[in-house]
Amino acid sequence: MKCKVCHTMISNSKSECSICGFPYKENIRSSSESEKAAIVYRHQKLANVSIGVITYDYIIENEEVRLESEKQTVIANGNDLEYNRIVWCDKDYKNLPDGVVNVCVFVKKGAFNVRTYNMEVDTSTFKDHARIGVFIDEGLTARFIVGTPDKRIMTDRVSLI
Numbered sequence: 051m052k053c054k055v056c057h058t059m060i061s062n063s064k065s066e067c068s069i070c071g072f073p074y075k076e077n078i079r080s081s082s083e084s085e086k087a088a089i090v091y092r093h094q095k096l097a098n099v100s101i102g103v104i105t106y107d108y109i110i111e112n113e114e115v116r117l118e119s120e121k122q123t124v125i126a127n128g129n130d131l132e133y134n135r136i137v138w139c140d141k142d143y144k145n146l147p148d149g150v151v152n153v154c155v156f157v158k159k160g161a162f163n164v165r166t167y168n169m170e171v172d173t174s175t176f177k178d179h180a181r182i183g184v185f186i187d188e189g190l191t192a193r194f195i196v197g198t199p200d201k202r203i204m205t206d207r208v209s210l211i
């Protein structure tokens with residue numbers, strides 16, 4: 051059986067889900083109230099969570115490449131995420147370099163807890179331009195999608211909690 055909140059397989063030897071802590075007795079109850087309780091619980095877990103991408107601007111100065119600025123762009127807040135739906139960032143990244151590029155993403159909880167992840171993305175899959183999307187996966191994790199609707203790659207999971 052899968053946890054109603056985080057979609058992880060759960061066992062009946064535990065009184066709560068080992069990933070998200072949703073009570074086992076709520077998970078085995080089949081009622082619309084327990085479904086609602088699961089949604090409320092997930093929204094509480096993902097309150098104050100935002101997910102996005104970090105972009106860097108470089109300048110060349112005295113023949114040296116120097117980082118000029120770093121910008122965080124939020125793609126989604128935790129409560130915007132629903133299972134089986136990708137939330138896409140508005141920005142279309144154009145003129146991508148050929149080959150493997152680093153995409154830096156972040157998961158932020160509250161104002162100060164920020165985790166960043168570097169992901170290698172092979173641009174030869176989609177060429178020229180790409181967008182970045184995110185969706186919620188099992189275990190209250192996020193996966194990022196980079197590319198276009200028909201040609202895209204999916205990243206590993208990053209924890210949202």
Ligand SMILES: [Zn+2]
Nearest residue numbers: 053056067070
């Ligand atoms: Zn769970």
